[in-house]
Amino acid sequence: MSNSASTPDWVKAAAQIVPSERQVRWQEMELYAFVxxxxxxxxxxxxxxxxxxxxxxxxxxxxxxxxxxxxxxxxxxxxxxxxxxxxxxxxxxxxxxxxxxxxxxxxxxxxxxxxxxxxxxxxxxxxxxxxxxxxxxxxxxxxxxxxxxxxxxxxxxxxxxxxxxxxxxxxxxxxxxxxxxxxxxxxxxxxxxxxxxxxxxxxxxxxxxxxxxxxxxxxxxxxxxxxxxxxxxxxxxxxxxxxxxxxxxxxxxxxxxxxxxxxxxxxxxxxxxxxxxxxxxxxxxxxxxxxxxxxxxxxxxxxxxxxxxxxxxxxxxxxxxxxxxxxxxxxxxxxxxxxxxxxxxxxxxFRHNLAKPAIIQASETADELYAASAILSDDPHSYWRPREGTEQAWLEIDLREEATFDHVVLMEHIRSGQRIERFTLEARRQGSEEWTELCNGTVVGYKRICRFAPVTARWIRLTIHESRWYPTLSRIGIYMSEQEEGLADGKS
Missing domain, CATH: 3.20.20.80 (Glycosidases)
Incomplete structure (x- = not known):
């Protein structure tokens, strides 16, 4: 794990650029029409x-x-x-x-x-x-x-x-x-x-x-x-x-x-x-x-x-x-x-989030205010984060029982900036010690939808390999849909 002393000042400065409230409200609109x-x-x-x-x-x-x-x-x-x-x-x-x-x-x-x-x-x-x-x-x-x-x-x-x-x-x-x-x-x-x-x-x-x-x-x-x-x-x-x-x-x-x-x-x-x-x-x-x-x-x-x-x-x-x-x-x-x-x-x-009853563990948490369980809250101001200078981290989601899914939605707490630079999602079945990669990506930002072929698993692990100063995660969603040919590619 890196620490704040090794984070260049210009990276810290980039991590602290944040949106205005009007920009946040606009981002939350997601999909709208031109006429x-x-x-x-x-x-x-x-x-x-x-x-x-x-x-x-x-x-x-x-x-x-x-x-x-x-x-x-x-x-x-x-x-x-x-x-x-x-x-x-x-x-x-x-x-x-x-x-x-x-x-x-x-x-x-x-x-x-x-x-x-x-x-x-x-x-x-x-x-x-x-x-x-x-x-x-x-x-x-x-x-x-x-x-x-x-x-x-x-x-x-x-x-x-x-x-x-x-x-x-x-x-x-x-x-x-x-x-x-x-x-x-x-x-x-x-x-x-x-x-x-x-x-x-x-x-x-x-x-x-x-x-x-x-x-x-x-x-x-x-x-x-x-x-x-x-x-x-x-x-x-x-x-x-x-x-x-x-x-x-x-x-x-x-x-x-x-x-x-x-x-x-x-x-x-x-x-x-x-x-x-x-x-x-x-x-x-x-x-x-x-x-x-x-x-x-x-x-x-x-x-x-x-x-x-x-x-x-x-x-x-x-x-x-x-x-x-x-x-x-x-x-x-x-x-x-x-x-x-x-x-x-x-x-x-996106009708049913399979993550709602999950148990969340994290490699580390800054304090109780930023606990890993915050990513299951409906409060838009709640989020998980590790200590300052922790640029690599992981979160593990235990669904309590096996489920089949093909979408994972990740959301950063953008009011704290855009920080995640590279991540991997993996899954593990009950009774197995092997993790299977679902997808990998770079930025998350307000929302990242990861798609892949349907997988059945109990545990999901998000590994953040690179971030700016420290990462945040505001929400996670896990969903199952009918598979659409050609849309799941393992990359997000």
Missing amino acids: HFTVNTFTDREWGLGSEDPQIFNPTDLDARQWVEVCKSAGMTGLILTCKHHDGFCLWPSKYTDHTVAASPWRSGRGDLVKEVADACREGGLKFGIYLSPWDRHERSYGDSDVYNEFFLHQLRELLTNYGEVFCVWFDGACGEGPNGKKQVYDWDAYYALIRELQPEAVISVCGPDVRWCGNEAGHTRPSEWSVVPAYLQDNEKIQKESQQVDDGTFASRMDTQDIDLGSRDVIRGQRDLIWYPAEVNTSIRPGWFYHASEDELVKSVDELMRIYYGSVGGNANFLLNLPPDKRGRIHETDAERLQALGDRLRSI
């Missing part, structure tokens, strides 16, 4: 030009409550609405442009879709978030930076003051030339300040200081997703030369190989400024972000969605899944059925 809906839905485009006639926006059977019920069927906790996409068409009657639902025939020009969705979310128990595109292809002041930034702040203020509590403001970095041929310079600091003033509990995502983009829109996930990363990553998506400017289909799957490792010791050594900047994985249930009838047969399967879920929620990231309403203003039946099936699958797997 892309605008004039593009009616033009069959992914990007609008900004010149679309508002008269084309006329959903015939729009029902925000249906959207909410579909989300809830999947176990989702929130919904982020694209209040304005790049085309500049506003789903609320903004006072600062005539390019809004007020100029459409929908609800006879008296509709406010942002209000309908926000109200439906509150009624249904979902958190509500907003997406507001900084790029506006309709607004003539775009490219005249000072004037446009003032316009954008006015619209942002409308959304942050008229629709109740917002859990997230989601920005992307798309940036094009204005109609006057000028490049718009976004005043990110002013945007952030207004959000902190009006919605201090909201996380600011992607082009923001609270939540980091995973690096692609295809649902790809990293094998080791660190929440503690160099501070310069906050600026990556705001650099205009790297922003999305052309809808060419390549941006969605971009993932640079040098971005695979963002927070290991090799990366953070020598970095003076580290921050808590957790990742979000965003992808669409269909190939496109907006509804296209031609994609009705291309909706992701439950197995595909589960793979992304395991890589994101099960890999220390959150999962933002896009559900595009059709021209009626409803989530299509195929998508709704797929979401129900996803929720049913998740509920069937």
Whole structure:
């Protein structure tokens, strides 16, 4: 076992980087929805030009409550609405442009879709978030930076003051030339300040200081997703030369190989400024972000969605899944059925924690306050930890009798930082002295879901081979599901 004297100061410093409470609350949401809906839905485009006639926006059977019920069927906790996409068409009657639902025939020009969705979310128990595109292809002041930034702040203020509590403001970095041929310079600091003033509990995502983009829109996930990363990553998506400017289909799957490792010791050594900047994985249930009838047969399967879920929620990231309403203003039946099936699958797997009656032993414990038994508590503030400087440790779980299982869920106490760097899970049958490896992995963070072929055993051992200063563990869950072909690989 190592001791505090052998732990470098820079490792101790990294171990003590912790999330804000707003970041903790966001991480606990795990799975939530994106809803892309605008004039593009009616033009069959992914990007609008900004010149679309508002008269084309006329959903015939729009029902925000249906959207909410579909989300809830999947176990989702929130919904982020694209209040304005790049085309500049506003789903609320903004006072600062005539390019809004007020100029459409929908609800006879008296509709406010942002209000309908926000109200439906509150009624249904979902958190509500907003997406507001900084790029506006309709607004003539775009490219005249000072004037446009003032316009954008006015619209942002409308959304942050008229629709109740917002859990997230989601920005992307798309940036094009204005109609006057000028490049718009976004005043990110002013945007952030207004959000902190009006919605201090909201996380600011992607082009923001609270939540980091995973690096692609295809649902790809990293094998080791660190929440503690160099501070310069906050600026990556705001650099205009790297922003999305052309809808060419390549941006969605971009993932640079040098971005695979963002927070290991090799990366953070020598970095003076580290921050808590957790990742979000965003992808669409269909190939496109907006509804296209031609994609009705291309909706992701439950197995595909589960793979992304395991890589994101099960890999220390959150999962933002896009559900595009059709021209009626409803989530299509195929998508709704797929979401129900996803929720049913998740509920069937995680319905019963076999660890609840277990007896827990640990190689050592700091004191009674951090006893190993804390990992079976429902108190989110309870956790196990060894003494400072103990970078290797083990926990042994006695299920009291043999059980068959194929999932183990590990959770660190992230309010104390992200510390575990490498671990192994093993199992042992009653009457045997041999331990069988189930899986091995690197980071745990908020949640790590380990999957493997079904095994029958009485004892499970978690060995932490490497950690920063000392490890923590807040929860353990042991579950059995019907085996899904190709999903259990022995690596977590």
